[in-house]
Amino acid sequence: MMFPIESLSDERRTLGLGVAVVVGIAFGFVLERSGFGRAQKLVGQFYGTDMTVFKVMFTAIVTAALGATILGAVGVLDLRAVSFNYPTYLWPMIAGGLMLGIGFVISGYCPGTSLVATASGKVDGLATVLGVVVGGLAYAELLPYLGTFNDSGKKGGLFLYDVLHLPPVAVAAAVGVLAVLAFKGAAKIEQMVNTRAQQPMDSNEA
């Protein structure tokens, strides 16, 4: 196991923080160039007019999943050590997901893309960032009143390959096959929605 490089989070932490900035620059650059700094491009996903979010996100997931599971299988990456950071709390994750999806379609951004929008001068992106900051603080204030909900459905580290009793690489490959099929479906939906939209009211761009 050569990776992850634990010293970057430990005795060489300063170097790790430098790595964080570099990785962040790449992350922000890719998001912006994929169109994720523009609200219309993002919410097009929820109106069926533009499936870019779905395509980018699932391609990224399949790429990283295949990479991580293959490197784990050949003993280069300690997959469990990385995965340990992603424990499952089923109920707050489902409720939080629904809530975040509603917030996404209302604001036009998700928390990460609102930062990219802000960096490119979008005032609505900045309004969203401020909302995310206040919303997080509000949740911390409300936490004592939520009882055990916040930790409900606690499963620890639970992964699709545990549930399916398959090697991690096989599950990553299966997700890849499903993604390719879904991309074909997404392209078809886009085409249907956009040809229908063009008939009554000319093209309203974005």
Place this chain on the structure above:
Amino acid sequence: MGPSRLEGTGVENPMKRDPARFWNPYAGGIALGLVLLVTYLLMGKGLGASGASFRVGVAVTNAIAPLHVARTPGLAAVTAEGNPLDDWLVFEVVGVLIGGFLAAMTSGRLGRETLRGPTFGTAPRLALGFGGGLLMGAAAKMARGCTSGQALSGGALLSVGSWAFMLSVFAGGYAFAYVVRRQWR
């Protein structure tokens, strides 16, 4: 909302700045996946966003009302580790801002504007931005991550909770899209 990419005639000049032109989504996805993979390899964890926004909020609150932060467990947990801003995720988000700025500048998309439909006002659009952000800030704390830190980073590690979260995000978005459609008209 910017010139249509259909307006260009003849062969497209690849060096021309065209605000309406984006990367091919699959190429963008592969690039994003590789950035995520490198982050796993180097740092032993994935990317994130909402956690950094939260830490900025805690830092501001701590400067104004340190006693209140100390009394609130959800906030005190962050300050107990030291300065809330001295964290990997905060540095990563500084990078995200730089990267987003550079990408927007070099693609002709940099500029102060409020994105909205042609018949929708600026003020209500900003209110929806803030309101949606409010929901997402709370939701990301509840779910222990947002679209970046949970759906993308945990999803690529095939975490069951991350996948439940991701499917719920799409479900919530589709369920509520009709209600707020007018802001884009």
